[in-house]
Amino acid sequence: MARENHPAAGRAGLIVNPRSGRGSGKGLALAERLKRAPGVMLGVLDRFEEIGAVLDGMARGGVTDLFISSGDGTIQEILTRIAEDRLFASPPRLGLLPHGTTNLSARDLGFRARSVEAQAQFIESLAASDLQQRHTIRCANPGDGRIRHGMFVGTGAVALATRYCQQAFNARGVRGQWAVAGTLLTALRKYLLSAPDAADESRFDRPHAITVEAGGRRLCEGPQLLQMSTTLDRLVLDARPFWGGKTAPIRTTVFPYPVPSVARWMLPAMYGGEGRRMPSGAVSFCAEALSVSSDTIFVIDGEFFPPPPGEPLRLETGPLFTFVRG
Incomplete structure (x- = not known):
């Protein structure tokens, strides 16, 4: 972490997705407060598809510090546009304002105030x-x-649980850590009260065919519970389910199937140190790039996409962004 003064030539921009957070109104209130502020460019999205045009206008307007009032899905779209479309001469610094339904990225990198x-x-x-x-x-x-x-990118149980969280909790107005906790409790209740059933599609704890390779090595294959990769330091409920030392930007963990004892391994898996001991078949490593083959949907920051047909998904280290914490 560094502390610095921004150059005098800096210019701020604010993008608001008013539908994030089930209409909490915080983004619109912030835009209203700043609408007469000299030098601040505002972009309130009437439609999600307007993001490209809004970013293009801010790039041409010389925005150096871009603040985002939204959930993870809007942040992911903005990161993608900046990285792939290269609208800005250099990527703007980003301020993630936790105004959305889910704020995984903002909990780790977001603005503190x-x-x-x-x-x-x-x-x-x-x-x-x-x-x-x-x-x-x-x-x-x-x-x-x-x-x-x-x-954050994952498949297997982590993708299914994310989709369930959105449908069962976010859709009813339950947000953030409460929704995650409810999803975890739902999974634990079924795990503890009923025998494993690989054919029961209502369960998260069922096997998924997942193969992971990195650095020319096959690190796991066959039935797994889940795979997750991230560049964040902490995930939902402040969990850090990674171990072995951070030696590259992307941290990846795979948990095996059958599921090891939850009573024995859940807390060490979520909150243990870098030297933690884990059950046989659990894998955690760092890499610049990796490939993941899966028969299940993938989730990236709360948004879903299908696996590529006939080949593994390639995960690569993307651009380095700077995040303003306030």
Whole structure:
């Protein structure tokens, strides 16, 4: 983490997705507060498809610090556009405002001040900042053919649980850590109260054919519970399910099937140290790039896509972004 003053020539921009957070209104309140602020460019999205045009306008307007009021899906789309379309001469610094339904990236890298007034004052002044730098993960060949950049990619149980969380909790207005906790409790209840059933598609704890390769080595293959890769330091519920030391930008963990004892391994898996001991078949490593073959959908920052037909998904280290923490 560094602390610095932004150059005097800096210019702030704010993108608001008012539908994030089930209409919490925080993004619109911030935009209203800043609408007369000199030098601040505003982009309120009437439609998600407007992101490209809004970013193009901000790039031409000289925005150097881009603040995003949204959930993870909008952030992922903005990261992808900046990385792939190269609209900006150099990537703007990003301020992630946790105004969305899910805020995995913002919990780890987001702006610390929670009040709209504090956020507005910072955006107006571009004062001295605490910064974090982090690479994206570039999904090079998704099954729908659209390259994506994000901070978290997974398949197997983690993708199914994310979809369930959105349908069962987010759709009813339950957000953030409460929705994640509810999803985890649902999975644990079924695991503890009923025998494993690989054919029961309502369960998260069923086998998925997953093969992971990196650095010319096959690290796992066959039935697995889940695979997840990230450049974040902490995930939902502040979990750090990675071990063995961070030696490259992308951290990946695979948990095996059959599922090891949850009572024995859940807390060490989520919160153990880098030297933790884990059950046989559990794999954790770092890499610049890896490939993942799966028969299940993938999730990237809360958005879903199918696996590429007939080949593994290639995950690559994306550009290095700087995040403004306030």
